[in-house]
Structure formats: C-alpha cells, structure tokens
Amino acid sequence: MTPDDFLRRLAAVRTHKRRDERAPHKPLLLLLALGRVARRQERLVPYEEVEPLLRELMQSFGSPKSAVRPQYPFRWLRTDQLWDVPRFRELSRNASGDFYVWQLRELGIEGGLPEDAYDVLRADTGLLWQAVGEILREHFPESLHREIRDAAGIPEDGIAWEADVEEALPTPAVRERESGPPTFYSFLTRRRRRDPLFRKRVLDAYEERCSVCDLDIRLGERLLGVEAAHIQWHSHGGPDQVANGLALCLLHHKALDRGALGLEERKGTGFNVLISRDVRGERTGSLVDFSGRRIRPPRTRAMALGEKFVGWHRREVFRGQPSTPT
Numbered sequence: 081m082t083p084d085d086f087l088r089r090l091a092a093v094r095t096h097k098r099r100d101e102r103a104p105h106k107p108l109l110l111l112l113a114l115g116r117v118a119r120r121q122e123r124l125v126p127y128e129e130v131e132p133l134l135r136e137l138m139q140s141f142g143s144p145k146s147a148v149r150p151q152y153p154f155r156w157l158r159t160d161q162l163w164d165v166p167r168f169r170e171l172s173r174n175a176s177g178d179f180y181v182w183q184l185r186e187l188g189i190e191g192g193l194p195e196d197a198y199d200v201l202r203a204d205t206g207l208l209w210q211a212v213g214e215i216l217r218e219h220f221p222e223s224l225h226r227e228i229r230d231a232a233g234i235p236e237d238g239i240a241w242e243a244d245v246e247e248a249l250p251t252p253a254v255r256e257r258e259s260g261p262p263t264f265y266s267f268l269t270r271r272r273r274r275d276p277l278f279r280k281r282v283l284d285a286y287e288e289r290c291s292v293c294d295l296d297i298r299l300g301e302r303l304l305g306v307e308a309a310h311i312q313w314h315s316h317g318g319p320d321q322v323a324n325g326l327a328l329c330l331l332h333h334k335a336l337d338r339g340a341l342g343l344e345e346r347k348g349t350g351f352n353v354l355i356s357r358d359v360r361g362e363r364t365g366s367l368v369d370f371s372g373r374r375i376r377p378p379r380t381r382a383m384a385l386g387e388k389f390v391g392w393h394r395r396e397v398f399r400g401q402p403s404t405p406t
C-alpha cells in the first residue's frame with residue numbers, strides 16, 4: 081500500500097457525510113486508531129478497551145442526533161477497508177448486520193487498522209499527521225481540534241498542520257512526483273478555501289464585541305479573545321458570510337462549537353441564547369446566566385443571521401436533547 085492508496089481510502093470514507101449532515105462516528109474511531117499508531121502501540125485493541133474511549137469521544141464530539149453506540153463504527157469502518165476485525169467470522173450479526181455488544185466483550189474481540197494501512201502509517205509520520213489533519217478539518221471546526229486530538233491520545237508533534245494547512249502539508253505536487261501519475265487529491269483540492277475577510281466583516285458587523293456577553297477586551301489596539309465564529313461549520317458547507325457568523329469571546333465560541341450554547345429565533349426580533357441542560361459545574365454563570373437572553377444584533381439589518389444556519393446548528397450541534405447512552 082502506498083501513502084496515496086491510504087489517502088484514497090480515507091477520502092472514500094467521507095462520502096458517508098451526507099451533504100451537510102454530521103456523521104463523525106467513523107472519523108472518531110479512526111482518530112483513536114491513528115493515536116495508537118502515533119504512540120507506537122500495537123495494531124489491534126480489544127473492543128472492551130476501545131469502547132469507553134470511543135463512547136466518550138462520541139458523547140463529547142459526536143452528533144447530538146444519533147445514539148452513542150461504539151459498536152457501530154467498530155463494525156462498519158470495516159467496509160471502508162480502514163478497520164480490521166480478524167475474528168469477524170466468529171461473530172453473529174443481527175438483521176441490520178450489526179454486532180452484538182455482549183459478544184464483542186465476551187469473546188474478547190479485537191479490532192484495529194488493517195495491516196497494510198498500519199504499516200504505511202508507521203513508516204511515514206508525515207502521512208500520519210496529514211491523515212489526522214484531514215479528518216479533523218473534514219469533520220470539526222478548528223476551535224475543537226486540539227481538544228479532540230487530546231481526547232484521542234494524539235500527541236502534539238503534528239502541530240504544524242494546524243497553523244496553516246495549505247502551507248504546512250506536503251504539497252500534492254511533491255507526493256505526485258513520488259508516486260507517479262496524478263493521483264487522488266480529491267479532498268485536498270476539494271477543500272473550500274476560507275475567505276480571509278470573513279473574520280474582519282463579522283467582527284465589524286458586531287462592533288468587535290462578543291454578541292452574547294459584550295466582552296470587548298483589547299491589549300493596546302488589538303482585540304484579545306474575541307473571534308468570528310461560523311454558525312454552520314465551514315467543514316459542513318457553512319459559507320464565509322456575515323449571515324453565517326457571530327462575533328464571540330473564546331468561551332462562547334467554544335460553547336457554540338461544542339453545542340453547549342445554541343440560538344433560537346425570536347419572532348422577528350433577532351435571536352435568543354439557548355443553553356444546554358447538560359452544562360454542569362459550580363460556577364457556570366458566564367454561560368448559564370445568558371440563557372434566554374437576546375444576542376446583540378448586528379449593526380444593520382442586512383447583516384442579520386440567517387435562520388437556515390441557526391437551524392443547522394440546532395439540528396447538528398446543539399445538545400438540546402442529549403442522546404441516551406446504551
């Protein structure tokens with residue numbers, strides 16, 4: 081297997097992301113597997129060992145719509161040729177083709193990357209980091225990358241790809257020369273460029289303050305901790321338009337992307353803040369005190385948030401109705 085073969089398989093997994101709907105379960109299992117390679121751990125891991133880790137990742141970063149069932153990606157990533165369950169034939173499957181969790185546990189069933197994929201990743205650290213970066217960018221907003229990497233046990237070394245993707249990655253041209261004819265860079269070329277003016281336009285629309293809490297700290301002239309957030313994630317088709325952006329402080333940006341904070345339209349007069357019932361802690365005021373409050377409207381009506389982007393966020397990200405663990 082060449083690095084390109086591996087990237088081609090990785091690109092094919094993506095087709096399971098339907099239009100703008102989130103489907104992050106397989107990517108999360110892949111990140112766990114890549115973390116094992118990065119830490120030089122063995123290829124195979126018992127289901128019982130991977131289950132709690134995957135469950136936690138799915139609960140924290142999965143789609144709020146779908147139930148948390150770690151056995152699904154453990155079963156179905158296999159069809160993408162990116163997962164191997166050597167004792168597959170010993171397992172019974174139900175009518176939908178799913179494994180039975182009790183059996184996975186009782187028989188001590190192991191899974192892991194297929195041998196060819198594991199070997200090519202072990203031999204090519206650049207490929208490993210590239211794969212991690214591709215998965216993160218395809219499925220999650222940048223504000224969550226570090227957190228997800230930590231949760232998946234992926235060490236820091238891959239930091240380069242986070243700063244500026246286009247420059248930090250080995251360029252397609254280099255790899256193409258290495259491996260012959262023009263190859264599949266579908267996901268590198270397909271990646272949508274970001275509009276460099278998005279940040280400026282959004283901050284300007286909201287007068288450089290957090291639209292939830294009004295924070296507007298500066299150090300000298302430069303803003304400190306106020307960012308332009310996408311409502312519908314850029315990775316999921318969200319455009320770089322002011323109608324899809326909000327100026328938010330670091331906390332409220334993170335809360336938006338994790339689904340702790342959501343928005344709901346109030347009849348004709350802008351949007352209210354929603355706070356997930358799952359928020360916990362003793363000093364949660366910086367978040368829960370804003371529940372039901374109106375967000376700061378933009379300077380002009382033409383800059384108003386688009387309801388369809390808010391709707392996407394409420395459907396795909398906001399943890400209004402937590403999924404029940406199995």
Ligand SMILES: [Zn+2]
Nearest residue numbers: 290293329332
């Ligand atoms: Zn704020």
